[in-house]
Amino acid sequence: MDPDGMWPDGPPSLVRRAFDYVVNTAKQAIYNAVANTVESVKEGAKSEAKRWDMSVSSNVEGKITMGPRISAGAKGLFDGDANAGSITLISAKAEADSKSGVKSDFNYLMKDDKYEISFGGGGDIAGGVYGNYSEVRDRKGNAIEKTIDGGVNIAPIQTKAEIKKSDGTFKPEANIFMGPSFTAGFIFNFSGSANLGVKIIRRNDED
Known part of the structure:
Protein backbone atom coordinates (compact mmCIF):
# COMPACT_ATOMS: atom_id res chain seq x y z
CA MET A 1 0.00 0.00 0.00
CA ASP A 2 2.90 2.41 0.85
CA PRO A 3 6.15 0.65 -0.25
CA ASP A 4 8.44 3.71 0.00
CA GLY A 5 7.11 4.81 3.39
CA MET A 6 6.29 8.24 2.04
CA TRP A 7 2.55 8.09 2.77
CA PRO A 8 2.29 8.45 6.58
CA ASP A 9 -1.19 9.89 6.47
CA GLY A 10 -2.52 7.45 3.96
CA PRO A 11 -5.46 5.07 4.35
CA PRO A 12 -3.86 2.76 6.99
CA SER A 13 -3.19 5.68 9.32
CA LEU A 14 -6.66 7.12 8.83
CA VAL A 15 -8.26 3.74 9.55
CA ARG A 16 -6.20 3.39 12.74
CA ARG A 17 -7.14 6.88 13.88
CA ALA A 18 -10.80 6.23 13.18
CA PHE A 19 -10.62 2.90 15.03
CA ASP A 20 -8.92 4.53 18.05
CA TYR A 21 -11.50 7.31 18.05
CA VAL A 22 -14.40 4.84 18.04
CA VAL A 23 -12.84 2.72 20.81
CA ASN A 24 -12.06 5.73 23.02
CA THR A 25 -15.51 7.20 22.47
CA ALA A 26 -17.16 3.89 23.36
CA LYS A 27 -14.95 3.51 26.46
CA GLN A 28 -15.87 7.01 27.62
CA ALA A 29 -19.57 6.41 26.98
CA ILE A 30 -19.47 3.18 28.99
CA TYR A 31 -17.56 4.87 31.83
CA ASN A 32 -20.06 7.76 31.91
CA ALA A 33 -23.02 5.36 31.88
CA VAL A 34 -21.58 3.26 34.74
CA ALA A 35 -20.64 6.35 36.76
CA ASN A 36 -24.11 7.87 36.30
CA THR A 37 -25.78 4.57 37.22
CA VAL A 38 -23.68 4.18 40.37
CA GLU A 39 -24.41 7.77 41.38
CA SER A 40 -28.13 7.29 40.75
CA VAL A 41 -28.16 4.12 42.85
CA LYS A 42 -26.26 5.88 45.67
CA GLU A 43 -28.66 8.81 45.64
CA GLY A 44 -31.64 6.48 45.45
CA ALA A 45 -30.35 4.47 48.42
CA LYS A 46 -29.78 7.66 50.43
CA SER A 47 -33.27 8.92 49.56
CA GLU A 48 -34.86 5.58 50.49
CA ALA A 49 -32.93 5.37 53.77
CA LYS A 50 -34.31 8.78 54.78
CA ARG A 51 -37.85 7.44 54.41
Whole structure:
Protein backbone atom coordinates (compact mmCIF):
# COMPACT_ATOMS: atom_id res chain seq x y z
CA MET A 1 0.00 0.00 0.00
CA ASP A 2 2.90 2.41 0.85
CA PRO A 3 6.15 0.65 -0.25
CA ASP A 4 8.44 3.71 0.00
CA GLY A 5 7.11 4.81 3.39
CA MET A 6 6.29 8.24 2.04
CA TRP A 7 2.55 8.09 2.77
CA PRO A 8 2.29 8.45 6.58
CA ASP A 9 -1.19 9.89 6.47
CA GLY A 10 -2.52 7.45 3.96
CA PRO A 11 -5.46 5.07 4.35
CA PRO A 12 -3.86 2.76 6.99
CA SER A 13 -3.19 5.68 9.32
CA LEU A 14 -6.66 7.12 8.83
CA VAL A 15 -8.26 3.74 9.55
CA ARG A 16 -6.20 3.39 12.74
CA ARG A 17 -7.14 6.88 13.88
CA ALA A 18 -10.80 6.23 13.18
CA PHE A 19 -10.62 2.90 15.03
CA ASP A 20 -8.92 4.53 18.05
CA TYR A 21 -11.50 7.31 18.05
CA VAL A 22 -14.40 4.84 18.04
CA VAL A 23 -12.84 2.72 20.81
CA ASN A 24 -12.06 5.73 23.02
CA THR A 25 -15.51 7.20 22.47
CA ALA A 26 -17.16 3.89 23.36
CA LYS A 27 -14.95 3.51 26.46
CA GLN A 28 -15.87 7.01 27.62
CA ALA A 29 -19.57 6.41 26.98
CA ILE A 30 -19.47 3.18 28.99
CA TYR A 31 -17.56 4.87 31.83
CA ASN A 32 -20.06 7.76 31.91
CA ALA A 33 -23.02 5.36 31.88
CA VAL A 34 -21.58 3.26 34.74
CA ALA A 35 -20.64 6.35 36.76
CA ASN A 36 -24.11 7.87 36.30
CA THR A 37 -25.78 4.57 37.22
CA VAL A 38 -23.68 4.18 40.37
CA GLU A 39 -24.41 7.77 41.38
CA SER A 40 -28.13 7.29 40.75
CA VAL A 41 -28.16 4.12 42.85
CA LYS A 42 -26.26 5.88 45.67
CA GLU A 43 -28.66 8.81 45.64
CA GLY A 44 -31.64 6.48 45.45
CA ALA A 45 -30.35 4.47 48.42
CA LYS A 46 -29.78 7.66 50.43
CA SER A 47 -33.27 8.92 49.56
CA GLU A 48 -34.86 5.58 50.49
CA ALA A 49 -32.93 5.37 53.77
CA LYS A 50 -34.31 8.78 54.78
CA ARG A 51 -37.85 7.44 54.41
CA TRP A 52 -37.42 4.89 57.22
CA ASP A 53 -37.81 5.75 60.89
CA MET A 54 -36.66 3.61 63.82
CA SER A 55 -38.15 4.08 67.26
CA VAL A 56 -38.52 2.40 70.64
CA SER A 57 -42.12 1.41 71.23
CA SER A 58 -44.21 -0.18 73.97
CA ASN A 59 -47.85 -1.14 73.67
CA VAL A 60 -50.70 -2.91 75.40
CA GLU A 61 -53.43 -4.45 73.26
CA GLY A 62 -56.57 -6.52 73.77
CA LYS A 63 -59.14 -7.93 71.35
CA ILE A 64 -62.29 -10.08 71.33
CA THR A 65 -63.35 -11.79 68.09
CA MET A 66 -66.25 -13.98 67.05
CA GLY A 67 -66.33 -16.55 64.27
CA PRO A 68 -64.81 -19.82 63.01
CA ARG A 69 -61.61 -19.65 65.04
CA ILE A 70 -59.91 -21.76 67.68
CA SER A 71 -56.81 -20.62 69.53
CA ALA A 72 -54.85 -21.20 72.72
CA GLY A 73 -51.44 -20.47 74.13
CA ALA A 74 -48.71 -17.86 74.53
CA LYS A 75 -46.72 -16.77 71.47
CA GLY A 76 -43.12 -17.90 71.48
CA LEU A 77 -43.75 -20.66 74.01
CA PHE A 78 -46.69 -22.86 73.05
CA ASP A 79 -49.34 -21.47 70.77
CA GLY A 80 -51.88 -22.59 68.20
CA ASP A 81 -54.29 -20.45 66.19
CA ALA A 82 -56.59 -21.37 63.29
CA ASN A 83 -58.76 -18.52 62.03
CA ALA A 84 -61.12 -19.09 59.10
CA GLY A 85 -62.73 -15.66 59.16
CA SER A 86 -63.52 -14.09 62.52
CA ILE A 87 -64.98 -10.64 63.08
CA THR A 88 -63.60 -8.25 65.68
CA LEU A 89 -66.23 -7.38 68.29
CA ILE A 90 -64.09 -5.03 70.35
CA SER A 91 -60.44 -3.99 70.44
CA ALA A 92 -58.33 -1.55 72.43
CA LYS A 93 -54.70 -0.50 72.08
CA ALA A 94 -52.44 1.97 73.84
CA GLU A 95 -48.94 2.76 72.56
CA ALA A 96 -46.02 4.90 73.66
CA ASP A 97 -43.48 5.57 70.91
CA SER A 98 -40.22 7.52 71.07
CA LYS A 99 -41.01 9.12 67.68
CA SER A 100 -44.77 9.62 67.60
CA GLY A 101 -45.55 9.91 71.32
CA VAL A 102 -48.50 8.37 73.15
CA LYS A 103 -51.66 7.32 71.35
CA SER A 104 -54.61 5.03 71.96
CA ASP A 105 -57.27 3.39 69.83
CA PHE A 106 -60.63 1.88 70.79
CA ASN A 107 -62.85 0.14 68.25
CA TYR A 108 -65.98 -1.96 68.28
CA LEU A 109 -68.17 -3.69 65.72
CA MET A 110 -69.68 -1.17 63.25
CA LYS A 111 -68.00 1.86 64.81
CA ASP A 112 -68.10 4.53 62.08
CA ASP A 113 -70.03 1.96 59.99
CA LYS A 114 -66.92 -0.26 59.70
CA TYR A 115 -65.90 -3.72 60.86
CA GLU A 116 -62.77 -5.90 60.73
CA ILE A 117 -62.56 -9.50 59.52
CA SER A 118 -59.39 -11.59 59.74
CA PHE A 119 -57.98 -14.93 58.52
CA GLY A 120 -54.83 -16.90 59.23
CA GLY A 121 -53.01 -18.26 62.24
CA GLY A 122 -49.99 -20.38 63.03
CA GLY A 123 -48.42 -22.36 65.81
CA ASP A 124 -45.26 -22.86 67.77
CA ILE A 125 -43.63 -24.93 70.47
CA ALA A 126 -40.77 -22.81 71.85
CA GLY A 127 -40.68 -21.03 68.50
CA GLY A 128 -42.72 -20.90 65.31
CA VAL A 129 -44.22 -18.82 62.53
CA TYR A 130 -47.57 -17.21 61.90
CA GLY A 131 -49.35 -15.22 59.21
CA ASN A 132 -52.57 -13.21 59.07
CA TYR A 133 -54.69 -11.31 56.60
CA SER A 134 -57.33 -8.82 57.67
CA GLU A 135 -59.67 -6.31 56.09
CA VAL A 136 -61.55 -3.31 57.41
CA ARG A 137 -64.84 -3.19 55.53
CA ASP A 138 -67.67 -0.71 55.25
CA ARG A 139 -71.33 -1.48 55.87
CA LYS A 140 -71.71 -2.79 52.30
CA GLY A 141 -68.77 -5.20 52.69
CA ASN A 142 -66.30 -3.21 50.57
CA ALA A 143 -62.69 -3.45 51.78
CA ILE A 144 -61.32 -0.01 52.65
CA GLU A 145 -58.14 -1.22 54.35
CA LYS A 146 -56.12 -4.43 53.91
CA THR A 147 -53.33 -5.72 56.13
CA ILE A 148 -50.94 -8.66 55.74
CA ASP A 149 -48.65 -9.51 58.63
CA GLY A 150 -46.48 -12.38 59.75
CA GLY A 151 -43.49 -13.19 61.86
CA VAL A 152 -41.30 -15.60 63.74
CA ASN A 153 -41.54 -16.19 67.48
CA ILE A 154 -38.67 -17.60 69.53
CA ALA A 155 -39.25 -16.94 73.23
CA PRO A 156 -38.76 -14.37 74.56
CA ILE A 157 -38.25 -12.57 71.20
CA GLN A 158 -41.08 -11.96 68.75
CA THR A 159 -40.89 -10.43 65.29
CA LYS A 160 -43.57 -8.97 63.08
CA ALA A 161 -43.56 -7.63 59.52
CA GLU A 162 -46.66 -5.84 58.31
CA ILE A 163 -47.87 -4.25 55.08
CA LYS A 164 -51.04 -2.19 55.23
CA LYS A 165 -52.86 -0.76 52.21
CA SER A 166 -55.17 2.15 52.87
CA ASP A 167 -56.42 4.78 50.39
CA GLY A 168 -54.21 3.22 47.72
CA THR A 169 -51.06 3.72 49.82
CA PHE A 170 -48.86 0.89 51.10
CA LYS A 171 -47.46 1.27 54.62
CA PRO A 172 -44.76 -1.27 55.53
CA GLU A 173 -43.66 -1.75 59.14
CA ALA A 174 -41.33 -4.12 61.01
CA ASN A 175 -41.16 -4.89 64.73
CA ILE A 176 -38.82 -6.78 67.06
CA PHE A 177 -40.16 -6.97 70.59
CA MET A 178 -40.38 -8.82 73.88
CA GLY A 179 -43.37 -9.39 76.13
CA PRO A 180 -46.27 -11.74 76.82
CA SER A 181 -48.86 -12.39 74.11
CA PHE A 182 -51.70 -14.84 74.57
CA THR A 183 -54.81 -16.02 72.75
CA ALA A 184 -57.58 -18.40 73.77
CA GLY A 185 -61.09 -19.36 72.74
CA PHE A 186 -63.41 -21.22 70.42
CA ILE A 187 -65.83 -19.13 68.33
CA PHE A 188 -65.40 -16.34 70.90
CA ASN A 189 -61.67 -15.66 71.14
CA PHE A 190 -59.74 -13.45 73.52
CA SER A 191 -56.24 -12.16 72.85
CA GLY A 192 -53.93 -9.76 74.61
CA SER A 193 -50.33 -8.57 74.61
CA ALA A 194 -47.94 -6.21 76.38
CA ASN A 195 -44.76 -5.57 74.41
CA LEU A 196 -41.58 -3.50 74.42
CA GLY A 197 -39.30 -3.34 71.43
CA VAL A 198 -38.07 -1.60 68.29
CA LYS A 199 -40.30 -0.45 65.44
CA ILE A 200 -39.15 0.41 61.91
CA ILE A 201 -41.65 2.16 59.67
CA ARG A 202 -41.51 3.69 56.18
CA ARG A 203 -42.88 7.19 55.86
CA ASN A 204 -44.93 8.18 52.81
CA ASP A 205 -44.01 11.16 50.65
CA GLU A 206 -46.67 13.30 52.33
CA ASP A 207 -45.57 12.37 55.89
